[in-house]
Amino acid sequence: MKRILTIFLAVPVLAVSIGAAEPAKDKDAAAVKSFVETNITNVLGILKDPKLEKQERKDKVLAIGDTMFDLPLMAKLSLGRQHWTDFNESEREKFTDLFVTTLKSSFVDKIDLITDEAVEFEAPQRKSKTKFEMLTVVVSKDSRYNMIYKVVKRGKLWKIYDVEIEGISIVRSYGSQYSQFLIKHSKAELLEKMAKKAFSQPEELEKKAAEIKQKSADRKKKTEKATEKKAE
Amino acid sequence: MRYCVLTVLFFVFSAQGLPVRAQDAVEAVDEDFSDFEEEFGDEAMKMAGTNTVFDPLRGYNRVMFKFNDKFYYWFAKPLARGYGFVVPEPARKSVNKAFHNLHFPLRFVGSLLQFKFKKLGVETGRFVVNSTLGLGGLFDPADRWLGLERPGEEDLGQVLGHYGVGDGFPIVLPLLGPTNIRDGLSIIPAIFLNPVFYFADTNVNLAVATGEQFNFISLHIGEYENMTKDALDPYIFVRDAYKQNRDKKIRE
Numbered sequence: 001m002k003r004i005l006t007i008f009l010a011v012p013v014l015a016v017s018i019g020a021a022e023p024a025k026d027k028d029a030a031a032v033k034s035f036v037e038t039n040i041t042n043v044l045g046i047l048k049d050p051k052l053e054k055q056e057r058k059d060k061v062l063a064i065g066d067t068m069f070d071l072p073l074m075a076k077l078s079l080g081r082q083h084w085t086d087f088n089e090s091e092r093e094k095f096t097d098l099f100v101t102t103l104k105s106s107f108v109d110k111i112d113l114i115t116d117e118a119v120e121f122e123a124p125q126r127k128s129k130t131k132f133e134m135l136t137v138v139v140s141k142d143s144r145y146n147m148i149y150k151v152v153k154r155g156k157l158w159k160i161y162d163v164e165i166e167g168i169s170i171v172r173s174y175g176s177q178y179s180q181f182l183i184k185h186s187k188a189e190l191l192e193k194m195a196k197k198a199f200s201q202p203e204e205l206e207k208k209a210a211e212i213k214q215k216s217a218d219r220k221k222k223t224e225k226a227t228e229k230k231a232e
Numbered sequence: 233m234r235y236c237v238l239t240v241l242f243f244v245f246s247a248q249g250l251p252v253r254a255q256d257a258v259e260a261v262d263e264d265f266s267d268f269e270e271e272f273g274d275e276a277m278k279m280a281g282t283n284t285v286f287d288p289l290r291g292y293n294r295v296m297f298k299f300n301d302k303f304y305y306w307f308a309k310p311l312a313r314g315y316g317f318v319v320p321e322p323a324r325k326s327v328n329k330a331f332h333n334l335h336f337p338l339r340f341v342g343s344l345l346q347f348k349f350k351k352l353g354v355e356t357g358r359f360v361v362n363s364t365l366g367l368g369g370l371f372d373p374a375d376r377w378l379g380l381e382r383p384g385e386e387d388l389g390q391v392l393g394h395y396g397v398g399d400g401f402p403i404v405l406p407l408l409g410p411t412n413i414r415d416g417l418s419i420i421p422a423i424f425l426n427p428v429f430y431f432a433d434t435n436v437n438l439a440v441a442t443g444e445q446f447n448f449i450s451l452h453i454g455e456y457e458n459m460t461k462d463a464l465d466p467y468i469f470v471r472d473a474y475k476q477n478r479d480k481k482i483r484e
Contacts, residue, residue: 073264076264077264077265077268077272080272084265103462106458109462150271167477167479167480168473168476169476171272172280172476173469173472173473173476174464175272175277176277176468177463177469178464180465181465194464197462197464
């Protein structure tokens with residue numbers, strides 16, 4: 001009799017405890033969902049706001065990016081355990097800086113490609129105690145592509161530590177390039193090449209833009225002179 | 233004698249002990265790596281096809297990659313740009329859709345061989361509706377009106393991958409770009425699943441295929457540039473990205 005009683009008691013107790021555990025899980029999932037959704041909606045809003053100047057737009061998007069992504073963590077994971085331990089403190093710092101600069105500039109470049117895209121959000125999937133993956137579908141000109149945001153709880157905040165675009169992971173792609181490069185080259189060479197990539201390109205582009213402007217200005221002058229001569 | 237043994241033992245143990253302790257310290261500092269071992273550890277990277285790739289044709293591949301890159305910048309891109317300038321975007325999108333519709337047999341066979349019946353049904357429904365009401369696939373009423381969204385692509389390389397055929401090794405084809413032995417060879421039987429093959433001679437086939445590519449490029453100018461621009465080594469980046477993308481498609 002006693003045993004039956006305890007079973008009767010145990011069942012509701014178990015049910016209640018399972019029920020209590022469920023909302024706690026849901027809470028995390030809901031937090032991740034709103035974290036990804038609000039940030040991306042904000043970014044899209046900024047990109048589609050016609051009132052903003054180009055530079056303003058970039059600054060605003062980068063500010064959101066800073067709070068969304070854990071860029072130093074991404075740098076570390078990209079380099080990988082073996083090389084990270086091999087790098088000393090200042091090399092690590094330099095590497096992280098360059099990685100962050102590269103990723104930011106690549107992010108900003110892609111802004112211009114976004115025109116009429118819309119994003120659909122799916123429910124986040126729990127991967128471990130602190131990790132979630134959230135699938136989003138980007139609907140663009142002629143195709144739909146999957147973008148998975150991988151989110152981890154760092155301290156009290158949720159942060160994105162990797163993005164997978166149609167199966168291509170940012171951390172893995174950068175990571176594999178670094179490790180392949182380091183097979184034949186030194187750490188110093190890696191940092192040098194990264195610095196070249198991160199900083200020289202915009203300058204080159206600016207130079208080219210200046211050249212083109214100069215040329216068109218010259219051409220204008222020439223035609224003006226020609227028309228003046230004709231007028232004379 | 234006893235001291236001798238003791239000292240030898242001492243050295244053996246201390247020598248073994250040292251690296252272990254050093255590793256412990258490293259692990260303590262870098263909890264991050266253990267937290268993400270499953271995704272980005274050596275083993276995981278190998279599984280994802282990155283880091284250590286068997287690439288025996290590396291030398292040839294790099295040369296061909298460079299050739300394709302130049303071909304794109306100097307020839308394909310300006311031409312596609314000019315074409316895009318003349319033909320308005322909605323028209324190019326429609327052409328793109330029509331080509332997609334035309335490749336229905338390949339996706340049908342691909343889905344069938346993998347017993348993906350849901351996909352098969354959606355693809356067939358889309359083909360019937362879009363070929364008729366959508367004027368040969370120029371429009372997509374199956375999606376618009378019936379909510380039959382375009383499912384993921386299927387091709388013969390994916391079929392082989394699905395049944396466990398490995399990708400061999402990477403190879404860069406002239407003009408067609410990076411692929412691997414498995415997917416590259418799968419292009420050949422796929423030709424017989426292209427309806428144009430049965431209605432026109434080789435020259436027309438080549439012209440149609442080229443037109444399809446140019447139309448596609450005109451809709452995606454800037455994407456290749458952006459992807460490869462930040463890459464430390466564009467060849468490695470594209471090669472590994474191709475592998476990751478194919479593996480994802482095979483998994484689906």
